[in-house]
Amino acid sequence: MANREALRELQTRLASRLQAARGEGVSVSSWLAVEAAGQAYLLPLGQSGEIFPWIAVQRVPYTQKWFLGVANLRGGLVGVVDLAGLLGSTVARNEQALSEASLLAFNAALEVNAALLVDRLAGLRGTDAFVSSEPPAHDAPAFFGTIYVDSNGTRWQEINLQMLSQNPAFLSISA
Numbered sequence: 001m002a003n004r005e006a007l008r009e010l011q012t013r014l015a016s017r018l019q020a021a022r023g024e025g026v027s028v029s030s031w032l033a034v035e036a037a038g039q040a041y042l043l044p045l046g047q048s049g050e051i052f053p054w055i056a057v058q059r060v061p062y063t064q065k066w067f068l069g070v071a072n073l074r075g076g077l078v079g080v081v082d083l084a085g086l087l088g089s090t091v092a093r094n095e096q097a098l099s100e101a102s103l104l105a106f107n108a109a110l111e112v113n114a115a116l117l118v119d120r121l122a123g124l125r126g127t128d129a130f131v132s133s134e135p136p137a138h139d140a141p142a143f144f145g146t147i148y149v150d151s152n153g154t155r156w157q158e159i160n161l162q163m164l165s166q167n168p169a170f171l172s173i174s175a
Contacts, residue, residue, distance in 0.1 A: 034104065049106050052104075063174060135147070
């Protein structure tokens, strides 16, 4: 219950900060920063949907390990994808870790009934939060965007959710 309240508080703070920034003519953050399996990712706000606390997921047999199953999010059946697993990390998930995780739905405009499991929400980021950037590696997936480096040296990988949602690996959940 405390996780749900904390999540609602975070969403309320994010919404009020966005509205205040728009009203003041300040440049608005471009990304939702998340962490999965110790890696830092930037998800475009325009492609991101609602954030949910972890809820029970109904497993689906004969699917990829990274496809956790389906969940009922606000009355809609949504496929739940472990972002870290999809990107190749093998993370052991226990109930404690899952209780602290969040589900990030894709924006409805992308017409994808899916949500990503992320370990931690790290807030909003704009380009002013970073000291340098570099293009993705030449062998990176097509949905990887620019890599941004913050003042602490943390490397944040941008993920284009629209391109991810159309990626053949993402669409092929059968094992």
